Amino acid sequence: MSNKYISIGKILNFHGVKGEAKLGFSKSREDFISKLDYVYYLLDGEYHKLLIEYVKFTPKTAIIKFNGINTLDEILKYKGSVLFTEETVAREFLDEDEFLIDELVGMEVYSGEGLQGVVVGVSNNGASDLLSVKTKSKNICLVPFVKAIVPKIDMETKRIYINKIEGLLY
Secondary structure (H helix, E strand, C coil): CCCCEEEEEEEEEEECCCCEEEEECCCCCHHHHHCCCEEEEEECCEEEEEEEEEEEECCCCEEEEECCCCCHHHHHCCCCCEEEEEHHHHHHCCCCCCCCHHHHCCCEEEECCEEEEEEEEEEECCCCEEEEEEECCCCEEEEECCCCCCCEEECCCCEEECCCCCCCCC
C-alpha cells in the first residue's frame, strides 16, 4: 500500500545565508509542525525526504532548517516547493474535532431543510477555515468552519450538517 501525502506548507523563500527557509503554512498549525521530524517534497513525480533540524516561528511564517542544507545556494532550489507529510503521521496529531481537508471535499452539506450543496474546497481567511460549498443553484458560498455554524460532521455518511443562517447559502 502506498502512502498518501498531505501538504503542510510551502517554502516561500530563503531566510539568511545559512540554509534556512521561510515556510508558509495554515494558521494554528505551529504545534503540529513543531512535532515533525521530517517532511517530503515532490520532485519529478517522486517524494523525497528532508530531515528537519529545527523550526522557529515568526508572526507570519516559520523558519525551517533541514539537515545537510547549510548555504543560501543549497536552499534556493527548494523555493516554491510544497512540503508534505504522510497522512498517517498527520492523523496522529489531529484532535477529536479536527479533520484533514481532503476528507471534507466532496461531502454533502445538509441543514434542517435538507441537502444544501457539496463541499468543493477548503480555504483559510486567517481567522478560521472556510468551506467552499457549491449550492444547488450552482453558486459557491463560503461557510465558516466553526462549531456554531457546523455542529456535526458524519464521516460514515460523508455528510456535514450546518445550522441554517439567513443569507449564508444562496
